[in-house]
Amino acid sequence: MAAGTQELELFVREALMRGQSKEAIAQALGQAGWTAEQTRGVLDAYADVGFVVPVPKPRASLSAREAFLYLVLFATLYCVAFSLGSLLFDLINRMWPDAANGYDASAAVLGPSMRWSVAALTIAFPVFAFVSAYLAREVERYPIKRLSPVRRWLTYLTLFVAASVLIGDMTVLVYNLLGGELSLRFVLKVVVVATIAGTVFGYYLRDLRREEVEGSGGRPVGRGLLIATAVVILAASAAAIVTTGGPAVQREQRLDARRVQDLTRITYVVNNYVRQHERLPPDLQTLAAQPGMNLSIVDPVDGMPYVYRAGEDLDYQLCARFVTDTASDEDNYDSDSDWLHDVGEHCFEREAVRR
Template sequence: MAAGSAELERFIEQALIAGHSREPVQQALLDAGWSQAQIDGAMQQWASVDFPLPVPRPAASLSAREAFEYLVLFTALYLSIWHLGHLLFALINVMLPQGGNTFFSVVDSSRVRFSVSSLIISWPLFVWLSWRIARAVSRQPLKRLSTVRRWLTYLTLFIAAAVLIGDLISLVYALLGGELSLRFALKALVVGTLSGSVFGWYLHDLRREEEPA
């Protein structure tokens, strides 16, 4: 795969040096079997400027500080979503207790306190880091191509999709077995809403980042 990508980049460079415009080069590559995504990715390495030779765009670089910020950002996101879900589950248990359970038998106050404490720290941290990174990207758009950010975004999409699929399977299973209660349905709704929101947001963000600069 890496060798093929290098050959593609070398072909585009030589074609541009020879004076061919981008459209015929793209069409020739499509006819040869290259995908549009592969062609676009290779073409984006060369700036559309009026100059006799193809001018390369600056390559994205990653500093240790950026990697640290992204790792903390996504860790704060995971903590926020997990503990928000736990608090909503506890609220559902209080509103719809099973049998003759009382508030103290359906809710572990120490776990609720821990989730509240985690949210107080992790959510503001996530919001602040998101704002900080967005400001840095607006000043230097090339930062949006960060390798660490892309990997963590795809990992987040995978986790959110897996949780959402598992949630739907559990919901259908309970429905087919005649065991679907309001309490279970509300918890499934919480899981689906949280995972679906994360998936939708980062999918949109990823698509926006992959647009040509």
């Protein structure tokens, strides 16, 4: 095959040197059995300029720098597409919760997922936009760079991934439709996947067709598409921040979670103390003073001790001051939790376990 290609290249060069037109050469090669694609590939390697010998066009080459830039471009594209889809899924779960799976749609579960998605989009999208704009300027200055091998391979790989996602998305839609499980929540998720994958597939397919048919330069990603994507990302990120309460609320929730962890740890130590001494400890200082015990008995913010009150038999109270309310919004937390609380000081009734 390599020898046949070499013979074809030698023939085309010789024919051009003898003054034959490209059309006449293509016709002769077609009659000899060469395909139009093989012929065009060799003929396109020479420029249509008047000179005593055929003038070759510059050929695309692969450099480490170019490979790095395109790898970053497509890696951030995948990151943006996945993170945006994940964020929109979380928002849909939050706005249209499933009654059969309510806790999975709670703020307690969705909060970390939304934060990861917003963080990824905040970093990946600007990098994608910057690299895309930089490569666009390079292609505009040197159109031959559109024929970069790594760009072609990654573009076709992206088309394959996007097409696979679209096919899978439509398959799941039909499957659920036949099973009678179609709902607004499910339809919205299907639309999100189809829109993201379809936009990626449609743009890069059109980009390749423009390159192969027209052979002209062009921007890797259109400015309008970048602006529209940025608007969607900003809107989704703003909705996520409003839903999760923002950094200040998140910190307050983490501090209250830390207080609950401290109180939970204290209950374990109280149970262990009762097993050893057959009675409740007189105070928290006694618990913390036990050898090898690393027990937090004070508030992590103001350093005020947690309140402990020993009652009759093995009953006791643990109290702490909280800054968030989980008791009035049980749907957003585990319904079996024993640590739901109001804002302000809240006391929990507990009973020590001997065994």
